[in-house]
Amino acid sequence: MLQLSQRGVALPASPYRKLTPYADAARQRGLIVHPLNIGQPDIETPPAMLAAVQQASIEVLEYSPTAGYLSYRHKLAEYYQRLGLPVVPEDVLVTTGGSEAISFALLGCLDPGDEFIVPEPFYGPYAAFAVATGTHVVAVTARLEDNFALPPITDFERRITPRTKAILICSPNNPTGYVYSRAEMEQLKDLCLRHNLYLLSDEAYREFCYDAEYTSALHLQGADDHIVLLDTISKRYSACGARIGAIVTKNRALRDVFFKLAQLRVSPPGLGQLLAEAAADLPETYFDHTKAEYLARRDLMLRRMRAMPGVQVPTPSGAFYVIAHLPVDDADRFAQWLLESFSHHGQTLMISPASGFYATPGLGRQQVRLAYVVNQEVIGKAMDCLAAALEQYPGRTLE
Template structure:
């Protein structure tokens, strides 16, 4: 019996594939600081947890494939708080996380071997979503020395072919923390309009902006028929395991197409949608505090990294990641070393090698994505481990 050629070409996630090494280190008694994964350690809003505790249906039903009406209506109100006033609940389809929103989008927009243009580095799981849909990702490289800002628009234009279905960006960006400016978005919108393709914008980190103004793609109403926004409750309300996301667009043909996929998977999870409905009622103070906490962590991490010899880091304006260039030839080998062969005061650190956040071979080999999802006390120890780990690795 053989598995498909398709699945054998899938990558093991660079965010998770070193986990067995981390578990083995823990078994040996080493404390591991997990900076590899975007799993916030912040409490979920109490209103959302209460909704789970108070779930009162006598059985857990299948709901509508497009999501519960109260949740879609709740999101219409939420987007108004971002200054987006022209949405109706029919412009919103609830998905099982932003992950499913991305998968549905690829399936609906592209035939096998069609292309999606993406600035690299990018959220590495997109590689698997593209592969499942048999879509080719066409990269435009953004550079650490430019703080990963949008590469010249001509580079995107030169990559457009008959096979191009869309350009996909993520803002605030995972893994770089870059927030695309209004001007950069307008350049992209003009480009997709000229070429009659779509612009997909993943805004799952929308609430986490520390510097620079964030503009939602949903606010460019003139281009709304070719814009698809990916959203998620995972990070905003620290409810990653609830698996609630959304697709938002004024393009009804696209949403009608996606609905066929949604119907095949029946519905998003019911209890978690109730939690999401409640989460939308979260006091804004919650978000303000969370944002303040991440900003503190970002500043702390950037300062810590700037003091380590040979480390070059971007300065993230949002989300909770950064990409750092390390003074090593191969960040994956170094990440393994940290887990297999190193500890400092009984502790070590897990980072995500960044090579697989790129399509282009070889770029990012010296880079790692670091998530600042731990409190500053833990971050301090993690930075120390990284510093001592680099010294130990380079003096072997």
């Protein structure tokens, strides 16, 4: 009998896609399924980005350079400079989405068997990338009661071992929406300097900060060789399908390693870079409407959820997700029940059980992640479904 790789078998299922077969079956039964499970915005991709591809004069769709088109890297560096980040084109390597940036960071900074520390709950695929790269997630737990603020720095320090090579953070955070303060970022930087660790900073949602000021890892002084910024255009321009990201560092030796990794996949998507380059020319005011719309959606979702008995939900300061505690016995069971056994006026909703965003067994069992990436009318209907479902669910824990 043919053997599967242990790595392949050990890969965890996506916490936000694993219920897709149940959602497909629900739609086949005629139900409307409101997708609050995944960060796929319904905001229109800027027409100028699409036009850049539609109007391009291309006779042969060639490989792009391994590091990405120099013209795009120049524009991306200028974008970072407008944010006060000291980035030049040579610091930037264009990746196939943010996912490849995460993969390159782990492959370039860690060896098999090494560890990286992550505050949990964290972006679920980090655990899968660890399995794929032979590295290990070490979780430090943030608490819903504290709005998922950065855990005490002593909790990080206690988990450092000889195999610890990096700390990985996401700010604004997916899945919690928490935005790390300048003081929290400085604490992390100082810890990395004391223990000679990399600080890997996933900043995919930087444009969407509502009640807190964005601080990039590259805003921090005196730690250039330690910092690796992970980025993507997917969320900020509602261009998830373009598959264009970036990995940015001022560490020259590390850049050389990332370049060799990039040579293995030859080049990042050429058409996607045309889209991304056009995005870099959008006016800075582009985000005003998008940010205001997400803020309105957030406030609507929070208002509706806080009116539901037994629901606890902190206010996310950024991104477009909330983590909520629900009065249910098991969020995984509840999420599947929504798709298999529940309907409200011919509708139901798809959510992400939060257990898939934790590494510590048992945590997140009564929590879910919801994405406010659909319009306010759909959010209203989805909240109607959630309220009705919490009243009808056989495993509700609210007395």
